[in-house]
Amino acid sequence: MLSQILFVLGAASAVIGFGFLIGLSQNITIDNELARQAAYNYDSNIIFDKLIISDDKTAALTLSNKGILLFKAIGSRVSVRIISKNNIEKHGEVILFALHDLGFPDFKTRFHNNNNIETLFEEPNLGGAANA
């Protein structure tokens, strides 16, 4: 039994090593268009207000229902969650997104040179356009 486990483990290690070796690691940067596409793929009925790009890996979109659509780059894909403002804490320029979701770990991010941080805590602009 142990030899079978080692055999499977060895085969898996070889494959993983090979993947990294030929450069299959990809990372994307979230931009306005990507976030917009992800939002519509997530829910075509979402009415959103303002998009705030954080670092390359994070963006937040304020929604007309006072929620926030959070985008996080994961390798070459984007994961999206709707979160409430209760799950966001502001510590100076650092924002903590606490989702309490094992599949979408809590994380902190810094909104570099971005004056729009306060937007996350503002009341929604119902007439807002779907742009950044």
Added chain:
Amino acid sequence: MLDYVPLNLPSPVVWATPFFGFLVITEMLYSKFGKSKTANYEAKDSFASLMMGVGNQIIGFATASLFFAITVFAYKHRMFEIGTGPIVFIVCFFLEDLSFYWFHRISHESRYFWASHIIHHSSQHYNLSTALRQTWTGTLSGGFIFWLPLAFLGFHPAMIGFFSGLSLVYQFWIHTEAIDKMPKWFEAILNTPSHHRVHHAVNPDYLDANYAGVFIIWDKIFGTYVDENENNKPKYGVVTNIATFNPLRIAFHEWFGIFKDITTAKPNHIIGYLFGPPGWSPDGSRKTSKIIKQERIDNKTQT
């Protein structure tokens, strides 16, 4: 209680492991250097998938005795004495596949079983390494109950285990975008990459479809078959995608979600959270696949 005579059959999954490795590497090379250059591999994602596969095998070895003991118990109380002849083998092959269909379907329709099966769907990529992204909690959560009727009927536990393994090996090669369509006769009878891409897709038109293991005929019989539409390219993953490559988080995130829901729910909502369809909530604030599909139909009607 009837007698039990051991029957030694090989483990198809262990035998196939070198081929899995070889084919994943081949597909990696194809995706990187092939003509189409379909960038459908992500090293960290494949790493996570392979770790889930390794964990599945290790836990599988550790829990095999549980599965085996319960199945042997059922076999000792079998209804018919059908033996282990060639015809029994052939019948077992089909009935095992039918059992898989229902196991797989319920794994998508009930959150309790979905908590184990979501692991397999948690990658946003679709390639051969995704096939190896397997559950760690399937046996412990009792997924094997779907095969117990076969043992009660009189099929030998080793035979059931053998065909179950063979089905997993068959399903490996269909996790690819490198193959478009197989010949028509093949597509009509057997599960193919095209059919299974639909199954892994989160496009509303494709949700809850193509549960087949080896034979696609079960989906056609039970009304869950959906053809891949070339104008509706599959988007892979789950409705609420995870944002982690950590194998432990992948393995347990839905169980954690269930725990969180039932510990904060009113008593009369616990059953719904546990056994209702994934996305069920008492106030309808979350979306089940049925709701997502209905919204899609409503949108189509409006436009």
